[in-house]
Amino acid sequence: MTPEPHSLTGTDDPALGPPPGCPAHNRGPGGLHRLYGPEAEDLASLYETLREEHGPVAPVLLHDDVPMWVVLGHTENLHVVRTPSQYCRDSRIWSPLQEGMVKPDHPLMPHIAWEPICSYAEGDEHLRLRGAVTGAISTIDHRGTRRHINRATQRLVNQFCESGRADLVSDFAEHLPMAVMCEILGMPEEYNDRMVQATRDMLRGTETAIASHGYVLGALQRLTARRRQQPEEDFASQLIGHPARLTDDEVTKHLWVVLMAAYEATVNLIANVLRMVLTDPRFRAQLSGGQMTVPEAVEQSLWDEPPFSTVFAYYAKHDTELGGQRIRKGDGLLFGIAPGNVDPRVRPDLAANMQGNRSHLAFGGGPHECPGQDIARGIADTGVDALLMRLPDVQLDCDEEDLTWTHSIASRHLVELPVYFEPKPPQDIMQKPGHAPVPPQRATWQVGSVQTESSPPVAVAPVVEPQPVAPPPQQPYVPAPEPVRGLSAWQRFLRWWRGY
Numbered sequence: 001m002t003p004e005p006h007s008l009t010g011t012d013d014p015a016l017g018p019p020p021g022c023p024a025h026n027r028g029p030g031g032l033h034r035l036y037g038p039e040a041e042d043l044a045s046l047y048e049t050l051r052e053e054h055g056p057v058a059p060v061l062l063h064d065d066v067p068m069w070v071v072l073g074h075t076e077n078l079h080v081v082r083t084p085s086q087y088c089r090d091s092r093i094w095s096p097l098q099e100g101m102v103k104p105d106h107p108l109m110p111h112i113a114w115e116p117i118c119s120y121a122e123g124d125e126h127l128r129l130r131g132a133v134t135g136a137i138s139t140i141d142h143r144g145t146r147r148h149i150n151r152a153t154q155r156l157v158n159q160f161c162e163s164g165r166a167d168l169v170s171d172f173a174e175h176l177p178m179a180v181m182c183e184i185l186g187m188p189e190e191y192n193d194r195m196v197q198a199t200r201d202m203l204r205g206t207e208t209a210i211a212s213h214g215y216v217l218g219a220l221q222r223l224t225a226r227r228r229q230q231p232e233e234d235f236a237s238q239l240i241g242h243p244a245r246l247t248d249d250e251v252t253k254h255l256w257v258v259l260m261a262a263y264e265a266t267v268n269l270i271a272n273v274l275r276m277v278l279t280d281p282r283f284r285a286q287l288s289g290g291q292m293t294v295p296e297a298v299e300q301s302l303w304d305e306p307p308f309s310t311v312f313a314y315y316a317k318h319d320t321e322l323g324g325q326r327i328r329k330g331d332g333l334l335f336g337i338a339p340g341n342v343d344p345r346v347r348p349d350l351a352a353n354m355q356g357n358r359s360h361l362a363f364g365g366g367p368h369e370c371p372g373q374d375i376a377r378g379i380a381d382t383g384v385d386a387l388l389m390r391l392p393d394v395q396l397d398c399d400e401e402d403l404t405w406t407h408s409i410a411s412r413h414l415v416e417l418p419v420y421f422e423p424k425p426p427q428d429i430m431q432k433p434g435h436a437p438v439p440p441q442r443a444t445w446q447v448g449s450v451q452t453e454s455s456p457p458v459a460v461a462p463v464v465e466p467q468p469v470a471p472p473p474q475q476p477y478v479p480a481p482e483p484v485r486g487l488s489a490w491q492r493f494l495r496w497w498r499g500y
């Protein structure tokens with residue numbers, strides 16, 4: 001039997017669509033807007049159109065005209081993530097999936113399939129899996145991590161500081177979170193260009209993505225096996241030793257979740273913050289007064305350009321009502337972080353700075369709220385601050401209008417951030433963690449400082465005599481042979497991660 005197509009609004013009869021010649025003709029069945037194709041090239045404008053037409057919760061169509069709600073209101077989004085009795089992250093109850101509307105090759109399929117990981121679990125199982133992750137996160141030494149971030153920043157800046165030019169996306173933002181996360185997880189030896197390229201390759205879904213997936217997964221499996229054998233003081237060992245008694249497979253899966261969640265979002269955050277401090281008049285205007293700190297710039301960026309624009313997805317467990325719309329059991333709802341952050345009811349003036357207000361949706365909320373947000377903030381705050389300390393004269397090397405982004409429903413990624421500055425000598429980064437002095441919070445860069453006048457001075461990392469730094473051996477990324485059974489693992493990853 002062919003299932004009757006699921007409709008959110010009951011208006012999917014094409015005969016009820018707009019008359020020929022009407023601009024609404026580009027829309028899908030029932031006159032609904034599509035979150036894909038030409039209409040979705042500017043998602044931010046589309047969300048505003050939807051808000052005008054439908055209010056805080058709007059019916060939309062995903063690829064293949066699969067129906068979905070997108071939650072646009074700040075309050076409504078918080079209600080969804082904070083009400084596990086009504087909404088969950090278990091796609092197995094999604095009506096279009098049950099009714100066969102979502103084909104196995106649906107471009108959003110990778111986001112959809114359920115996995116036994118904390119992101120999708122509920123109730124006691126969620127508590128067990130998430131408890132292990134948050135338990136391991138709670139043991140992370142923040143001072144040590146700050147030293148790692150500083151050292152990694154110095155190392156990255158050393159690679160381009162003598163040239164006077166850099167692309168702060170590919171030379172900095174795309175590397176720093178990987179260097180720090182490999183250290184935190186317990187596999188500093190795995191951090192290199194190859195790991196970064198393999199991860200980016202996977203996220204882009206290129207032809208070598210399956211091999212790249214195998215490469216990253218292999219590193220995490222080896223780490224799990226090593227630490228099961230011989231625990232050390234790192235995240236992986238804490239995850240293994242947690243009373244939740246995770247199996248090896250669960251450990252590897254959660255190392256994966258943490259590495260991927262931490263990597264892509266923090267790359268976006270760092271790139272966005274750097275762009276803002278280089279271009280945004282609100283920050284430039286405050287430079288002279290020295291009021292705006294890097295942490296404040298980070299928070300403003302989390303409001304204006306959240307690293308994840310939406311999270312796919314939450315599902316209604318019962319018939320209910322949200323933002324004036326009737327939601328039926330089994331309906332899917334996109335957690336709308338970017339549109340929720342610009343809801344005019346919480347931000348009537350988008351130009352106003354949000355200093356001191358952390359109620360943005362960038363890290364979600366409720367039982368699934370991001371447990372790594374302090375680490376993410378730490379990497380962005382400390383990394384950007386240390387970079388600006390090294391390059392206080394850094395300037396954008398193109399017109400702001402020439403900057404470009406890649407888009408998806410899930411996120412927005414700055415492609416390049418070219419900069420120039422006075423060439424500088426490399427700095428000594430050879431001290432071991434624990435001995436490496438922490439650079440001060442900005443003595444010369446005036447985006448801002450978390451230091452107060454009474455803060456004790458912090459030692460500056462010693463600058464060595466200008467001398468050429470041998471470039472790291474070039475290791476062009478050569479994907480491993482495609483694993484025979486890699487496809488399903490890759491599909492499962494994509495299901496969790498991208499959704500199209």
Ligand code: HEM
Nearest residue numbers: 118119261262265266269307363364365368370372375376
């Ligand atoms: C700027 C960086 C980051 C952003 C914007 C971000 C954002 C998010 C969001 C929006 C969620 C889903 C919340 C929900 O469904 O309500 C999430 C979940 C999660 N994040 Fe993050 N995240 C970041 C960095 C990190 C880091 C550094 C870690 C680990 C060290 C991490 C670990 C996780 C985990 C494990 C989950 C799943 C939690 C659960 O389902 O219980 N994230 N994150």
